[in-house]
Amino acid sequence: MLVYRQTHSTVVLGVLNFCQFIPILVLAPWAGGAADRFNRRRLLFLTQAVACVLAGGLGLLAHWDLAPTAVVIADALALGVVTAFSSPAQQALVPSLVEWDEVPTAVALNSMTFNLARALGASTAALSVEYLGIPASFGINSLSYLAFIAALIVIGPQAQELAGRSVSHLRASVELLRRRRQLVVFLVIVGAVGFASDPVNTLAPALANAFGHKDTVGGFITGAFGAGAVTAAFVVAGRVGGTRRRMFATLLLLGGGIVAFALTPWLWLALPILFVAGFGYLASNTHATSRLQLGVEPSERGRIMALWSVAFLGLRPFASIIDGLIAGAFGVRTACVVLATPALACAGWLALRARTRGWGASPAALPPE
Numbered sequence: 001m002l003v004y005r006q007t008h009s010t011v012v013l014g015v016l017n018f019c020q021f022i023p024i025l026v027l028a029p030w031a032g033g034a035a036d037r038f039n040r041r042r043l044l045f046l047t048q049a050v051a052c053v054l055a056g057g058l059g060l061l062a063h064w065d066l067a068p069t070a071v072v073i074a075d076a077l078a079l080g081v082v083t084a085f086s087s088p089a090q091q092a093l094v095p096s097l098v099e100w101d102e103v104p105t106a107v108a109l110n111s112m113t114f115n116l117a118r119a120l121g122a123s124t125a126a127l128s129v130e131y132l133g134i135p136a137s138f139g140i141n142s143l144s145y146l147a148f149i150a151a152l153i154v155i156g157p158q159a160q161e162l163a164g165r166s167v168s169h170l171r172a173s174v175e176l177l178r179r180r181r182q183l184v185v186f187l188v189i190v191g192a193v194g195f196a197s198d199p200v201n202t203l204a205p206a207l208a209n210a211f212g213h214k215d216t217v218g219g220f221i222t223g224a225f226g227a228g229a230v231t232a233a234f235v236v237a238g239r240v241g242g243t244r245r246r247m248f249a250t251l252l253l254l255g256g257g258i259v260a261f262a263l264t265p266w267l268w269l270a271l272p273i274l275f276v277a278g279f280g281y282l283a284s285n286t287h288a289t290s291r292l293q294l295g296v297e298p299s300e301r302g303r304i305m306a307l308w309s310v311a312f313l314g315l316r317p318f319a320s321i322i323d324g325l326i327a328g329a330f331g332v333r334t335a336c337v338v339l340a341t342p343a344l345a346c347a348g349w350l351a352l353r354a355r356t357r358g359w360g361a362s363p364a365a366l367p368p369e
Contacts, residue, residue: 002018002062002067002072002134003069003072003073004205004206004215005215006047006068006069007069007322009324011324011325011326011328012069012138012205013202013203013205013323013324014202014320014321014322014324014325015320015321015324016041016071016072016073016076016320017316017317017319017320017323018078018317018320018321019073019074019076019080019203019318020077020079020080020083020249020316020317021080021083021313021314021315021317021320022077022080022314022317023077023080023081023083023084023088024080024083024084024309024310024313024314025310025314025315025317026084026314027081027084027085028084028307028309028310028314029306031084031085031087031088031306031309032088032302032303032304032305032306032307032309033302033303033304033306034088034089034202035085035088035089035092035301035302035303035306036092036159036300036301036302036303037302039160040089040090040092040093040096040157040160040302041093041152041155041157041324043085043086043089044086044089044090044093044148044152045149047082047083047085047086047089048081048086048145048148048152049149050147050305051079051082051083051086052142052145053142053147054078054079054082054144055079055138055141055142056138056139056142056146057075058072058075058138058174059128059135059136059137059139059141059142060073060135062135062138063135064136069104069167074335079310080296081212083157083309083313084309086105086303086307087306087309087313088197088302088306088308088309089216089304091110091293091301091305091308091309092293092301092302092305093146093157094107094110094293095107095160095293095298096150096157096160096298096303097155097157097158099144099333107289107290107293107294108257113233114231121252121304124219125137125141125219126204126216126218126219126220126222126223127221128140128314129216130216130219132309140240164231168245175280176296176300176304176307177304180295180296181297181298182291183291183304186288186289186291186292186295187288187292187308187310187311188311188346189251189288189346190285190288190289190308190311191311191312191342192251192311192342192343192345192346193198193251193254193281193284193285193288193312193315193343194285194311194312194313194315194319195215195223195319195339195340195342195343196255196258196277196281196339196342196343197254197258197277197281197314197338198316198319198320198323198339199262199323199327199332199335199336199339200222200225200258200274200277201222201323202220202319202320202323202324202337202338203323203327203332204218204221204222204337206218206219206221206327206332207221207332207336208220208221210331210332211266211267211270212331213267217267220271221270221271221274223276224271224272224274224275224278225277225278226278226279228249228274228275228276228278228279228280228281228282229279229281230247231278231279231353232278232279232280232282232283232286233280233282233286236282236283236286236287236297237292243338244353244354244357245354246283246287247284247287247288247350248347248350248351249280250279250280250283250284250287251280251284251343251344251346251347251350252280252344252347253276253280253283254277254279254280254281254284254340254342254343255280255340255341255342255343255344255347256277256340257273257274257276257277257278257280258274258277258337258339258340258343259336259337259340259344260277261273261277262332262333262334262337262338262340263333263337282358283300285312286356289312292304292305292307292308293305299328300360313360318324319339322335322338323335323339326338342350
């Protein structure tokens with residue numbers, strides 16, 4: 001919001017998101033290896049403390065009018081490095097908090113909360129900016145990291161089986177996918193879901209302007225998307241297994257919903273459509289993410305979740321740049337349609353595959369022996 005108010009440029013918004021998420025793509029092999037080699041809880045203590053300082057420092061700079069666009073982008077890049085190392089550790093830590101027979105539900109619920117935070121965070125931020133101002137909003141964001149640190153103090157994870165030093169190399173992550181090739185399918189789906197949802201988060205202020213409203217209405221746009229995700233959370237809670245038919249349907253809801261939203265001229269009609277897209281977004285991502293977590297050994301979860309971070313977060317820089325360039329050249333509505341195409345393509349691929357293999361469950365539904 002701060003950068004858009006300073007520049008009114010969708011291209012700069014794309015650059016900002018690029019800097020925030022490119023470290024996840026570049027550092028994935030080392031971040032995943034760190035999550036498997038070192039104590040994940042201690043690693044999260046460190047990363048969340050650094051993130052708290054970065055977010056709080058930006059709030060102070062904004063309060064003193066010392067946060068030009070270049071400073072905000074630099075802070076986003078630093079936070080991206082922190083996220084690159086914290087995300088795999090956070091995702092991989094969850095199964096160690098419950099008994100083995102509760103792992104499927106824990107993985108699914110964690111996936112939901114992560115995606116709900118992403119879907120609802122933008123709308124909450126927009127309301128905070130509207131009523132409290134930008135510096136205070138940065139301060140609230142900083143406090144959120146302290147809440148996570150407090151949770152880390154309370155939890156008592158099971159003993160972690162540490163991997164060897166060799167897992168820190170890119171070859172170890174590639175070898176993991178080579179041995180379990182079915183996991184590549186779920187990573188592709190996660191990436192497609194991230195692309196389809198990106199315009200709602202990246203271009204929300206510009207989308208509000210396209211519907212003839214001020215930029216803060218972008219919070220209601222992301223809010224409608226998030227409300228659909230909340231509904232999906234209650235519907236799919238604990239349902240890790242699934243069929244190709246269910247994945248096809250949820251991907252179609254996401255991709256088709258984003259396209260319909262972009263083509264609708266009236267905001268009052270577009271918001272319910274976006275609600276449906278939000279439902280498809282979280283249902284698709286939760287299913288694919290859960291299957292990834294349960295398809296590997298506990299000592300490999302850091303690496304697979306680093307690859308998940310690449311698919312869901314690390315590819316977002318390219319989605320953001322594409323968003324900004326297409327929006328700048330052809331408008332934000334066209335950008336939404338283009339970014340929804342990968343999700344629709346995945347749905348089409350599942351439909352073609354079902355013609356030969358049926359609509360039943362796909363492989364890699366259960367953890368390895």
